[in-house]
Each structure stands twice: as C-alpha cells, then as structure tokens.
Amino acid sequence: MLSFRVINMRMDLVYTKLLEHYGYQGWWPLVSMKGKKGFDNLGYHPNDYSYPKTRGQMFEIIIGAILTQNTAWKNVEKALINLYTKRVAVPEKIIEMDFTSLATLIRSAGYYNQKTVRLKTIAEWFNSTNFNIPTLSLRKKLLSLKGVGPETADSILLYAFKRPVFVVDAYTLRMFERLGFGKLTYDSAQGIVHKSFKTLSDDDKVKVFNEFHALIVAHAKEHCKKRPMCEQCPLYNLCKMNGKR
DNA sequence: CCCCAGGGAATTC
DNA sequence: GAATTCCATGGG
Numbered sequence: 001m002l003s004f005r006v007i008n009m010r011m012d013l014v015y016t017k018l019l020e021h022y023g024y025q026g027w028w029p030l031v032s033m034k035g036k037k038g039f040d041n042l043g044y045h046p047n048d049y050s051y052p053k054t055r056g057q058m059f060e061i062i063i064g065a066i067l068t069q070n071t072a073w074k075n076v077e078k079a080l081i082n083l084y085t086k087r088v089a090v091p092e093k094i095i096e097m098d099f100t101s102l103a104t105l106i107r108s109a110g111y112y113n114q115k116t117v118r119l120k121t122i123a124e125w126f127n128s129t130n131f132n133i134p135t136l137s138l139r140k141k142l143l144s145l146k147g148v149g150p151e152t153a154d155s156i157l158l159y160a161f162k163r164p165v166f167v168v169d170a171y172t173l174r175m176f177e178r179l180g181f182g183k184l185t186y187d188s189a190q191g192i193v194h195k196s197f198k199t200l201s202d203d204d205k206v207k208v209f210n211e212f213h214a215l216i217v218a219h220a221k222e223h224c225k226k227r228p229m230c231e232q233c234p235l236y237n238l239c240k241m242n243g244k245r
Numbered sequence: 246c247c248c249c250a251g252g253g254a255a256t257t258c
Numbered sequence: 259g260a261a262t263t264c265c266a267t268g269g270g
Contacts, residue, residue: 070252111266247270256263
C-alpha cells in the first residue's frame with residue numbers, strides 16, 4: 001500500500017496565530033535610532049515598516065545582517081554600538097580602516113576575522129552598486145559576494161531594500177518540519193511561503209514577510225526550541241507534533 | 246550529500 | 259566553574 005502524506009497548511013493561519021500571540025516585533029531593530037522619541041531604546045519600531053529611511057540606516061541593516069550570521073543579536077548590538085561610537089559605521093570608514101582595528105570593534109559578534117573581510121567586501125559593494133534593478137538580479141549580485149549566502153542575501157533584500165523576499169533560517173526549517181512539512185531545504189521552505197502569500201501586493205508582502213520572519217524567531221525562542229515546549233504553544237492545534245515529545 | 250572550522254556569549258550542567 | 263548549546267557560510 002502506498003503511504004503518503006498530504007499537508008495543506010494554511011500558512012496565513014500560522015502567521016495570524018503567531019501575530020496574535022507574540023504581537024508586532026518591530027524589526028529590523030536600528031541601533032542608530034536609540035533614544036529617538038516614539039521608539040524604545042533598542043531601536044525597535046513595531047508595526048512601522050517605513051524603515052530604513054536613510055542610506056545610513058540601510059547600511060546599518062546590511063552590516064548587521066553580516067554580523068548576526070551564526071550569532072545572537074545581543075552580541076551584534078555591542079559591535080554596532082562600538083562602530084557608531086567610533087564613528088566608523090559608514091562604508092568609507094569600513095573600507096579604509098585597518099583590519100585589526102575593525103576586527104577588534106566587532107569582536108563581540110564572533111568570527112571577527114571572517115566578518116571583518118565580509119564587512120569590507122560588502123562596504124565596497126554598497127558604494128559601487130546601483131540597487132535599482134530587479135529583485136532576482138540584486139539577489140544574484142549579493143550571492144556572488146564571498147560571505148553572503150541565501151539567508152544573509154534575503155535579509156538584506158527584505159529588510160534593507162524592502163524587496164518581497166521571505167527569509168528562511170534554521171528556526172524556520174525546524175518549525176516548518178514540526179508543523180508537518182517533510183524535510184525542507186532553504187529554497188523549498190521559501191517557496192512554500194512565497195506561494196502561500198502570492199496574491200498579496202509587493203508592498204504587503206514586504207510587511208508580512210518582515211513580520212513573519214521576526215515572529216518565527218520569537219516563536220522558536222519561546223516554544224519551538226531545539227527541545228520543544230509544546231505546552232501553551234500558540235500553534236498547538238495546527239502542529240503535527242501536537243504536544244508529543 | 247556529509248563534515249568541519251570559524252568565535253563569542255548565553256544557557257545548562 | 260566547566261561543559262554544552264547556538265548558528266551562517268564556505269571549503270574539503
């Protein structure tokens with residue numbers, strides 16, 4: 001007998017449930033907005049998708065995306081604050097600064113030798129590229145940079161350039177697999193989400209993908225951890241695990 | 246496809 | 259206080 005599983009997950013329902021439970025996440029947090037009125041002191045801006053507003057904020061998101069590779073955001077924040085304190089959070093300074101000084105400033109973000117190279121590479125790219133090209137072309141250019149893989153490229157596309165691209169990460173794969181999708185790859189997981197929201201306008205996709213990714217991170221930290229905490233899980237009724245294990 | 250190095254800091258033992 | 263955990267990317 002043929003055994004198969006059909007999953008017809010309402011991805012919009014997953015999104016809605018997460019949003020109801022965790023609320024607006026306010027990504028991408030901008031350290032440079034610290035203390036500005038109307039925002040809390042971490043630079044979050046819940047349910048306001050109008051950022052980045054300046055080229056400087058755009059660049060902050062890009063270097064943040066590099067620095068947060070394989071690293072908790074808290075450690076990245078320290079590195080970003082160091083860069084702002086020393087007034088070098090701009091592409092020109094990143095490019096001309098000597099290797100060791102830059103590496104020292106970003107030490108808290110880990111992998112500082114690799115990330116120093118990557119920051120210099122992307123700063124050069126940022127200052128010599130016309131971003132006004134189709135999303136897929138821009139994505140290819142980003143992926144061609146050494147140290148920029150799919151997650152970093154898509155984070156930059158979505159959060160810095162406001163392109164309608166969903167960001168997949170390890171949390172996304174873990175959560176989707178538990179929900180009942182089979183083994184997933186980066187591209188298959190992204191495809192599922194893109195397909196699920198294909199009727200939205202590009203502007204709405206940017207908002208939903210922004211929030212959805214941030215909500216998945218929140219959910220993976222609170223409930224869908226490596227060792228899952230299924231009690232009180234907002235997705236309990238949708239999930240294939242359904243509390244087991 | 247798998248495995249490992251890269252690094253610091255939070256979490257858990 | 260020491261061991262374990264977290265995790266993107268690239269290269270073998």
